[in-house]
Amino acid sequence: MSKLKVVHYINQFFANIGGEEKADYQPELRDGFVGPGMAFNTAFGEEAEIVATVICGDSYFNENLDTAKKTVLDMIKSKSPDLVICGPAFNAGRYGVACGTVAAAVKEELGVPVITGMYKENPGADMFKAKVYIASTKNSAAGMRDAVKIMAPLALKVAKGEKIGASAEEGYIPNGIRVNFFEKERGSKRAVNMLLAKLAGKEYVTEFPMPDFDRVTPNPAVKDISKAKIALVTSGGIVPKGNPDHIESSSASHYGKYDIEGVTDLTAATYETAHGGYDPVYANDDADRVLPVDVMREFEKEGRIGSLHRYFYTTTGNGTAVASAKKFAAEYAQELKNDGVDAVILTST
Amino acid sequence: MVKEIERAGIPVVHVCTVVPISLTVGANRIVPAVAIPHPLGNPALSAEEEKDIRRKMLSKALEALSTEVTDQTVFDWVTV
Numbered sequence: 292m293s294k295l296k297v298v299h300y301i302n303q304f305f306a307n308i309g310g311e312e313k314a315d316y317q318p319e320l321r322d323g324f325v326g327p328g329m330a331f332n333t334a335f336g337e338e339a340e341i342v343a344t345v346i347c348g349d350s351y352f353n354e355n356l357d358t359a360k361k362t363v364l365d366m367i368k369s370k371s372p373d374l375v376i377c378g379p380a381f382n383a384g385r386y387g388v389a390c391g392t393v394a395a396a397v398k399e400e401l402g403v404p405v406i407t408g409m410y411k412e413n414p415g416a417d418m419f420k421a422k423v424y425i426a427s428t429k430n431s432a433a434g435m436r437d438a439v440k441i442m443a444p445l446a447l448k449v450a451k452g453e454k455i456g457a458s459a460e461e462g463y464i465p466n467g468i469r470v471n472f473f474e475k476e477r478g479s480k481r482a483v484n485m486l487l488a489k490l491a492g493k494e495y496v497t498e499f500p501m502p503d504f505d506r507v508t509p510n511p512a513v514k515d516i517s518k519a520k521i522a523l524v525t526s527g528g529i530v531p532k533g534n535p536d537h538i539e540s541s542s543a544s545h546y547g548k549y550d551i552e553g554v555t556d557l558t559a560a561t562y563e564t565a566h567g568g569y570d571p572v573y574a575n576d577d578a579d580r581v582l583p584v585d586v587m588r589e590f591e592k593e594g595r596i597g598s599l600h601r602y603f604y605t606t607t608g609n610g611t612a613v614a615s616a617k618k619f620a621a622e623y624a625q626e627l628k629n630d631g632v633d634a635v636i637l638t639s640t
Numbered sequence: 641m642v643k644e645i646e647r648a649g650i651p652v653v654h655v656c657t658v659v660p661i662s663l664t665v666g667a668n669r670i671v672p673a674v675a676i677p678h679p680l681g682n683p684a685l686s687a688e689e690e691k692d693i694r695r696k697m698l699s700k701a702l703e704a705l706s707t708e709v710t711d712q713t714v715f716d717w718v719t720v
Contacts, residue, residue: 314676350676353658385676388658414661507643509668510651512708519705526641527679573678579694580681586694595702606641620644628648634705635645636698639656640676 295339295373295450299328300363300393302386305432306346311570314385316348318359320366327435331376334443339450343370345393349385350569356392364396372403374450379408379438380415382430382610384568387415394423404450406463408442412613416464424449425464430610519633522600524623526608526616527574527581527640528566529557538607540567546606546619548626551599555588568609569640581638600632608639642667653704653715655679655697663712669704670714671697 303309303316305326324332324341332341345366352359367375375397377390390407392415397405399422408426409416416425426445428438441462448455457472458465474481481498488495513519530538536547554561557578564574564581579585587599604623608616627635643666645652654667657676673679680694700717707715 311677354675356660384661385658388661414658414664418660418664505643506666507646507668509709509711510646510649513651513705516702516706521705524641524645570677573681573683576683577681580678580683580690583680583694583698586691586698589695590698590702595699616641617644620641621648624645624648624650627645627650632650635650635652636701636705637642637645637652637654638673638679639654639658639662640673640679 294335294337295447296370297331297335297339297341297374297376297446298367298370298372299324299331299341299344300367300375300377300390301326301328301344301346302352302380302383302389303346303348304383304386306344308346308348311350311568312572314348314350314570315354316346317351318345318347318362318366320345320369327379327439330435330439331443334439335447338447339374341376342372347389349383349389352389352392353385359389360392360396363393364400367393367397367403368401374446375403375405376442376446377405377407379426379428379435379442380410380413381428381432381434381438382410382413384414384610387413388418389415391415391419391423391425394425395419398423404446404452406442406446406449408438409464411464420464420466424455424461424466426462427458427464513634516596516634517594518597520598520600520631521587521596522627522632522635523582523584523587523603524620524635524637525582525603525605525639526611527605527638528564528607528609529562529574529578529582529603529605530565532561532563534563534565538565538605540565540607541609541611543606543609543611543615543619546604546623548602548604548623550602551584552601554584556585557582566607566609566640568607574640581640583636583638587636597633600627600630602630651705653701655701659714663714666712668709668712669707670712671701671704672714672716673697
């Protein structure tokens, strides 16, 4: 039997082209495997082989979603693959969205078997888990070996049209599809076992996880914006020059609160970004591009808003756990409320 | 963070580059931004033109905050 032809989609980082300064890299098609493709080829053995790799910068893909998707898809199609693998993207948000977008398009538009892989908190996971198989990976590239161990066999099964087992058996992120099956033990016994485990403080797995509908109802609009006190918040990591509170460049453990009384313009000499997830050149040159203090001050002067709140809040959204971001914001939102802030403009990169 | 601010009872507008992420996470008022490394600016433009774009985007953000919404809404400002 001849080997299955595989096309692999990766970003500029895993292709060893560069980091954030190369995130605007345009799609490129290369023959053979690149970077993590080698581990996949080894895992595939005699069954499949990566014949080509499509590389695209994460920022380029996300900022030019439609054109990038089309170009990447045409490149993949030109190799008439039997199987496509995207990533894995771990906890890289833009990479996850790119992998999910490419994978969904390969499945829907080309009708070719495809899988991707990412960390469960990657925004791409929620967006695409119902459309394609997404192997559940760790949150950093240190988990590459484990990811390949799950992805390679899953990919081969998908390519050969074999029956795919439950998410817990195959290692993909639950896609919401339920399948009937017979349990070895009857329900009453399982329930009692679960209860005993719970009472003994042992681990147990529920058979009916509560759905996670985390939506917040929009608040009423601001009645008169020209009288409103408005606060700026950002996940773009803008901090006073020198990053006095040492906010981490990724996976932030805390946020900063900074006084901008009397500040009318953020300059290269006074502010910078601590964010490690995008090319910092433009933000370091003029932080107003991320945290628009200059224009908000103009609006304040022109009477278009009541006032700009004296403090801004900031953290780096790069790989930061959802639970941390939630905790930060729950905390400072109370402060904002106590300070009589009427509305918030939150900027993200 | 947007949701926690909203949950605290403060209307909030999310100015962000990757709108699909904002929609997935659950922001209610969204203004699309320019680019990931410079969401509210564009270094390819002159300083005046750049500020003009920033004013346009923030005007849209104020409009979003002043608009009643019942569901997730994207407030588009006109790009070139």
